[in-house]
Amino acid sequence: MTLTPSMYVVLxxxxxxSAFIDAIAGGGGVISIPAYLFIGLPAHFxxxxxxxxxxxxxxxxTAKYIRTGNIKLSAAIWSALGAIGGSMLGARAALLIPAGTLKTVMLVAIPVVAVVLFTQKDRMMIVREVKRSPGATIAISVLIGLVIGAYDGxxxxxxxxFMILCFSxxxxxxxxxxxxxxxxSNMASNVGSLLVYILNGKVLYALAVPAALCSILGGYCGARYAIKHGSKNVRVFIFVVLGLLFLKFGYDLIAAR
Incomplete structure (x- = not known):
């Protein structure tokens, strides 16, 4: 695949x-995956x-949460183990789907997920007091990682x-x-699925490495913004970007006929 400067300018x-938004409100993936598709990468890449x-x-x-102690490692580690296995299975399943079909599934699923996340999340994130035995906590944690990790892959x-909702x-x-x-747990699911994609040669490093640097910077800036301003106006920002991306996808589908 021939890479052009415009691809980097867009991506x-x-x-x-996406990393900026993810650090504030979660759900950055609803922008990052369409971004890669937008510049013309096949779905698996x-x-x-x-x-x-x-x-x-x-x-x-992840390091920040561990350093500040805002994490239950007894649950998170078990969930991470489940997430590695689940995400590897999910990624293997994704590789079995033809690239064109997978792209269609992504383009249908992402707007639905975006609408649910950014219109219903506040209603769903009502903390309820729940008491679980250590054994039940481990079992539930593994299940959270396994199921949502498979979706992630x-x-x-x-x-x-989705993981935040389940832990809550x-x-x-x-x-x-x-x-x-x-x-x-999400970092672990990224590791599991990433290993599968690397072993199958589905990572385009010439794009992924610069994007990773932008992701690190975006996450840092997003965390700083969240501390000062909270998540105000983030949803509007997301829907504007998504609207522009999917207008482009719609145009491509019509032009291809």
Whole structure:
């Protein structure tokens, strides 16, 4: 595939934006995957390259939660183990789907996930007091990682937010602790699926490495913004970007006929 300067000009700001948004409100994948598709990457290369940049961007956030103690390692580690296995299975399944079909599935699923995340998330994120035995906590944590990790390997957008919801609803963690657990588990799911994509040669490093640097920078800036301003206006920003991306996809589909 021939890479052009315009591809970097389009991709890097969008990856920065996706990481920026993900650090504030979660759900950055609803922008990052369409960004790779937008510049013309086949679906499998888009998924693999996105996993690379997402993994690199998640390292600093995960380290921050561990360093500040806003994480239940007893649950997060078990969930991470489940997430590695689940995401590897999901990525293997994605590779079995023809690239054109996978792209269609992504373009249908991503707007649905985006609407659910950014219109219903506040309603869903109501913390309920839940008491679980150590054994039940381990079992639920592994299940969260396995199931959502499989989704992450197959598609991906919204994985972190779905994990936060599950840790909050099923284990009763406050949102900060749930976010910490989700960050570690999501990083593990990125590792599992990324290994599959790397072994199958589906990561375009010439794009993924610069995108990873933008992801790291975007996550850092997003965290600083969140501390000062919260998540105000983020949803409007997301829907404007998504609207422009999917207008382009719609035009491409019509022009191809």
């Amino acid at each position: 890097c700001p969008l990856i920065f934006l 888009a998924a693999g390259s996105n996993k690379f940049s997402a993994f690199m961007g998640s390292i600093t956030a 197959l598609l991906g957008p919204g994985t972190g937010t 609803a099923l284990l009763g963690y406050d949102l900060l602790t749930a976010s910490g657990c989700a960050k570690l």
